[in-house]
Amino acid sequence: MIIVPSAMPLQEASDANMVWSSEGKENVKNLENIFHHCSDIVFFSFSFQGGQQASLIYVDGMVDNLQIDEHVIEPLVTRYEQDSEEDGVTVESVRRTLTAVKVKTHTTMQEVVELMLSGMTILIPHQSDTAFSIEAIQFDKRSVTEPDAESVVRGPRDGFVETMQSNTSLLRRRIRSPKLKIQPIKRGKLTHTTINLVYMEGLASEQLLEEVKRRLDNITLESILDSGYVEQCLEDNPYSPFPQLLTTERPDVASSHLLEGRVVILVDGSPVALIAPALWVSFLQSPEDYYERHFFGTIVRWLRYASIFVALLGPSIYVAVISYHQEMIPTALILTMAKARAQVPFPALVEALLMELMFEALREAGARLPKQVGSAVSIVGALVIGQAAISAGLVSAPMVMVVAITGVASFIVPHYNLGISVRLLRFPIILLSGFLGLIGTMMGFILLVTHLLTLKSFGVPYLTGVAPFRSSMMKDILIRQPVWVENMTKETDQMQNAEQSSDKANQGNGLG
Amino acid sequence: MEQGRITWPQLGMLMYLMVGATSVLIVPSVTAKYAHQDLWMTPFIGSVVGFVAIYMALRLYRYYPNQSIIQYGEHLLGKWIGGAANLVWLFFLWQNTGVILREYGEFIVGSVLLRTPQSVVSICLIFVCALAIRGGIEVLGKFALLITPLFLGFVIFIPLLLTPEMDVLQITPVLENGWKPVLKGSILPMEWFMEYVLVSFMLPYATGQQSPWRWLSLPIILMLGTMVLLNLTCLFVFGDLTSMYTFSVFNAAKYISLGNIIEHIEAIVMVLWIMGGFVQISSWYYILVIGTAQSFHIRDYRPLVFPIGILIVAMSLWIVNDLSEMTKLFATSGAVFAAVVQICYPALLLLIAWWKHKTGETKYRERPDSPSAT
Numbered sequence: 001m002i003i004v005p006s007a008m009p010l011q012e013a014s015d016a017n018m019v020w021s022s023e024g025k026e027n028v029k030n031l032e033n034i035f036h037h038c039s040d041i042v043f044f045s046f047s048f049q050g051g052q053q054a055s056l057i058y059v060d061g062m063v064d065n066l067q068i069d070e071h072v073i074e075p076l077v078t079r080y081e082q083d084s085e086e087d088g089v090t091v092e093s094v095r096r097t098l099t100a101v102k103v104k105t106h107t108t109m110q111e112v113v114e115l116m117l118s119g120m121t122i123l124i125p126h127q128s129d130t131a132f133s134i135e136a137i138q139f140d141k142r143s144v145t146e147p148d149a150e151s152v153v154r155g156p157r158d159g160f161v162e163t164m165q166s167n168t169s170l171l172r173r174r175i176r177s178p179k180l181k182i183q184p185i186k187r188g189k190l191t192h193t194t195i196n197l198v199y200m201e202g203l204a205s206e207q208l209l210e211e212v213k214r215r216l217d218n219i220t221l222e223s224i225l226d227s228g229y230v231e232q233c234l235e236d237n238p239y240s241p242f243p244q245l246l247t248t249e250r251p252d253v254a255s256s257h258l259l260e261g262r263v264v265i266l267v268d269g270s271p272v273a274l275i276a277p278a279l280w281v282s283f284l285q286s287p288e289d290y291y292e293r294h295f296f297g298t299i300v301r302w303l304r305y306a307s308i309f310v311a312l313l314g315p316s317i318y319v320a321v322i323s324y325h326q327e328m329i330p331t332a333l334i335l336t337m338a339k340a341r342a343q344v345p346f347p348a349l350v351e352a353l354l355m356e357l358m359f360e361a362l363r364e365a366g367a368r369l370p371k372q373v374g375s376a377v378s379i380v381g382a383l384v385i386g387q388a389a390i391s392a393g394l395v396s397a398p399m400v401m402v403v404a405i406t407g408v409a410s411f412i413v414p415h416y417n418l419g420i421s422v423r424l425l426r427f428p429i430i431l432l433s434g435f436l437g438l439i440g441t442m443m444g445f446i447l448l449v450t451h452l453l454t455l456k457s458f459g460v461p462y463l464t465g466v467a468p469f470r471s472s473m474m475k476d477i478l479i480r481q482p483v484w485v486e487n488m489t490k491e492t493d494q495m496q497n498a499e500q501s502s503d504k505a506n507q508g509n510g511l512g
Numbered sequence: 513m514e515q516g517r518i519t520w521p522q523l524g525m526l527m528y529l530m531v532g533a534t535s536v537l538i539v540p541s542v543t544a545k546y547a548h549q550d551l552w553m554t555p556f557i558g559s560v561v562g563f564v565a566i567y568m569a570l571r572l573y574r575y576y577p578n579q580s581i582i583q584y585g586e587h588l589l590g591k592w593i594g595g596a597a598n599l600v601w602l603f604f605l606w607q608n609t610g611v612i613l614r615e616y617g618e619f620i621v622g623s624v625l626l627r628t629p630q631s632v633v634s635i636c637l638i639f640v641c642a643l644a645i646r647g648g649i650e651v652l653g654k655f656a657l658l659i660t661p662l663f664l665g666f667v668i669f670i671p672l673l674l675t676p677e678m679d680v681l682q683i684t685p686v687l688e689n690g691w692k693p694v695l696k697g698s699i700l701p702m703e704w705f706m707e708y709v710l711v712s713f714m715l716p717y718a719t720g721q722q723s724p725w726r727w728l729s730l731p732i733i734l735m736l737g738t739m740v741l742l743n744l745t746c747l748f749v750f751g752d753l754t755s756m757y758t759f760s761v762f763n764a765a766k767y768i769s770l771g772n773i774i775e776h777i778e779a780i781v782m783v784l785w786i787m788g789g790f791v792q793i794s795s796w797y798y799i800l801v802i803g804t805a806q807s808f809h810i811r812d813y814r815p816l817v818f819p820i821g822i823l824i825v826a827m828s829l830w831i832v833n834d835l836s837e838m839t840k841l842f843a844t845s846g847a848v849f850a851a852v853v854q855i856c857y858p859a860l861l862l863l864i865a866w867w868k869h870k871t872g873e874t875k876y877r878e879r880p881d882s883p884s885a886t
Contacts, residue, residue: 324624325779436628436636438779439620442786443640449658450644453651467654468519 020109022129024089027109028055031124034113041116046073049080052089053126062119064138071100072123072134089125094132102135114192141166147249147271149416152288159249160271164194167266167273170251171198175258179203185216188224194268195230198254203261211458212263212276227267227274234265234276236456241425243417244457246275246282253287277458281465281477284308286414289480297480304412311410311422312448315352316433316441318402322348324437343393349434351395355403356426358385363407514649514802514813519720520727522653525660527711528731530795532738533788534615535704536667536761539739540746542839544754547697549683549747551754554694555739558701561855562732565709568858570724573715575865581712581858582806588864597857598807604853605803609796610827611838611846613637616789617828618835619759624782634828638821641794645801646817649717652794659787666784667738670761671745673768673777678748701739703847706854708732713799758835797824 017030028043035041044056056072075097082093091105106112112131116122119137144166147159160167168182183197195216199209212234219233227247235244248254249271254264257275265274275282284304289297321328322337329337344351362381366374386404389395406426413419425448432440455462465473475481518526543551569581576584582601586594617634625633644651687694711728718724746760749767757763765781801820805813832838 321779328776328779330775436633437625438783439625439633439636439786442783442790443636446640446655446787446790447643450647450651450655453654454647463654467658469521469657 018109020107020129023126024055024124024128024131025053025126027112027131028057028124028126030109031057031112031122046077048076048089048125049078050082052080054089055124055126056121057116057124058121059116059119062137062139063121064136067100067136067138068121068134071136072098072121075099089128091128091130094123094125094128098132098134100134100136104133106131106133117192144170150248150250150253150287150414152286152291155287155291156250156252158251160251160254160266160273162269162271164196164266164268167251167271168196168198171255171258171264174251174255175200180258185213187216187219187221187230189220189222191223191225193224195224196266196268198258198264198266200258200261203259204263205261208261208263208277208458212265216265224267225269227265227270227272230265230267231274234274236458240451240455241421242280242452242455242462243283243415243421244278244455244462246278246415247272247417248275248415249273250287256287256290257282277460278462279457279460279465280452280463281473283415283418284413285476290483294480294482301477301480304414307409307412308422311406311413311419312426313429313441313445314406314409315356315402315426316429316444317438318399319348319352319430320433320438320441323434337396337398340396340398344396345393346395347434348399349430351399352403352430352434353427355389355395355399356406356430359403359407360423514717516648516650516717517719518649518653518714518717520718520722520724521720522657523711523714523718524727524731526653526656526714526791526795527708527728528660528734529656529663529788529791530710531704531707531731531792532735533663533785533792534612535701535735535739536742537615537619537759537785538839538842539700539704540743541755541757541760542700542842543697543743544746544752544760545697546699547693548688548752549685550687550694551697551747552683552740552743554698555701555736555743557695557698558705558739559732559736560705561702562705562708562735563729565706565854565858566711566728566732568855568862569709569712569715570728571862572712572858572865573724575869578716580716580803580806581709581861582803584865585857585861586807588861588868595807598803601853601857602800602803602807604849605796605800606823606827607831608850609793609800609824610831611841612789612793612796613824613828614831614838616786616793618838619762619785620782622835623759623762624779631825631829634825637790637793638797638825641790641797642817642821644790644794645798646814649714649798652791652798656791656795659791662784663788664734664738666781667741670765670768670781671741673770674745674749674764676770677764677767678745679751680748682747682751683744699847700842703842703850705732705735706850709854709858710796710799712858713802797821800824 017033019030021027021030032043040060042058042060045053046056047053054076056068080093080097082090095103106115107130112122112133115133119139120133120135123132123134141163142161144158144161146157158170160170172180179201181199181201185195185197186192187195197212197216215234219230221229221233224230231245231247232238237244246257254273254275258264263276265276284301286300289300326334346354362377366377369377386400390397390400410419410423413422429441429444432444434440436443452463453467461468464470465477540551543554547554572581572584576587579587582598585597585601588594589597613634616637617630620633621628621630644655708731742761746754746764749764750757750760754760762778762781765778766776768777769775797820801813801816804810804816804820810816832841
């Protein structure tokens, strides 16, 4: 990946050493001063065939030594021929001798330092005022594997990795079109992280691109270690509990969003791509909906809609009904429930909060622990604690069931970050229902909906499709329409558009 | 002042819920008191007033497309008379918002949260509404459009699920005592239908290519259908006993029992009602806030939201002592006040505007939505 140097000054180096002199030897010395105490920077001196001295400077472990040997050192040592009679080394003759593919010349210290730190090999002949950068980057990287957080039964198995090159190539391999544009920006004063803005020219709206670029430019973080940092800087409403950018580790998901005119933001060093703008409905869609047959996709979608309501309101409705509206429960059921709750000392509200907190703790422990220990946590947590709590009379069996159902329902949400916010919002709604019954549940729900109605993601209303209502989007919300219908409608649309535009052209001619 | 915009379908549904949500709550039992088994005819007479109200509001909207009734009232009547009239209007809005809040409070306290104080329920409701109207009219419009299908669903499903309990012959004898009781009973629905004139507060914020007439007539027709359907349901289930229950539709819902599965759904009915009630209270509240800001020429209405909310809670506690007093208010002085403010005053304004138009002082715009760059 060629990293385009940004205009940002390197503040960590002292100014005196940042000066570029016309003597190559002087420049090497300055670089040695700059990289004082950096044992991973290699300074390698050798002489050309004519006897001229030169230095190679690179970061150890980021450079392919074989390539450098074969295409840089060997030709210079054995075949270098001076063009003119002059003493100095001319740019043309070095270029002619080198057999490496990507060679560029530079004459500022800042450029040289930045390029070297991003993995380029720098060649400075001691009698020249020019430095050469040779791209022969090779470093250890994780191979492309299936993303754990977004697994599918059917569909491509590759996922983004931490290396930018691999990620852009994964996208390019799916969309082989010159319209796929990738624009790099560098952000992070210390980390100099590359952020790539990926979009389809002509499909993504100009306004959206402008807005994304503006927000990326405004990032003034010291360090960017993951795309999460960027995500938090790009959000419209940072105080909202809802995620306002879609995240994915799957190149197929990123590509499908690109083809729908959205913008994908890749951050170097992070396997998680950001997608903007994000709509509420896209958080509830999984790529597999489209890979499996459409009946299945539709049914699973409805299952998700139902489960997000259960995840959000399940325990609060249980608390409200148990404490205020017992008449809603059928008589046979209320008798068994009353028996189960008879020896529980706490009111339903406390019981619910206790169990929900317990569940969250177990989930967090399971996520952080090494995989081998994780299963032990789930056995201890689910079986031992759950069963023991019931027999000890701390909680009732129905409550354990409600919490378990809620937990399962919250994991059905395909995007983890929406699942988090739903699980978080459960707690205030449980409290409200504990105090005001179903009225409280309703109030919490109304507050949530009104918040969602005001929320926007990059200027697009979060609930677009539902409110403001778009009947054209219903075929992807209410059902997952068969793929071939989509193609057919597109064709007819195109035909209609063509007709309309030709009509307009005719009218224009008539008027003209 | 308000940056948000609302589409015509959103406005229509907002009007439906704003007027309709409480009408379902109280109207059947009170009309039954006067019209007895003919209560289902009363909404037809009442709806005429609704069309008159919409007609006046839209006519005035064409004269002053960017102003609310508060603003052109002051423009037409001058600073002093118009200002005084506006104060009366604001008082009317304040009083009615308080009454509506009280209706919901009484309903919640009377039927579900039996031991909760009235004020707690009122404050909670007003707080939720306050947060919503700080989001502007857009939130209200979108919320109304989301909720209306659910609300209509329950309006249709309650009668359907109650069919086993119904006795159609309760409707006879039709017009036993002639038209007089029917006309008397239609005063209350009329009072509700009059409220459609409040659309003039929202009209300046409406956008879209749809026909205003169609989308503003739709809520009246929907509301007419709702009232007739629910009145008939109460009549068929309870007969002449309808007037004995305060919240007759809610009580009727208690009788729903289908195959031992769908039983005791009154809590769900109540929940949907609260959703509708939320839209209703917030729209009235919003109109009161924005009307206050307009009549006192305050640029931003948001700082007014919470103080006015407190005033509304106070009004809801002052206005009446109990429900029977409230129904008495609806049938007596409240009706006269509402008619003067909501029908006579706009009619007067329309007359003046029409006269000014004749004398050439005001332009009459045929299509308020067309761009003015002609």
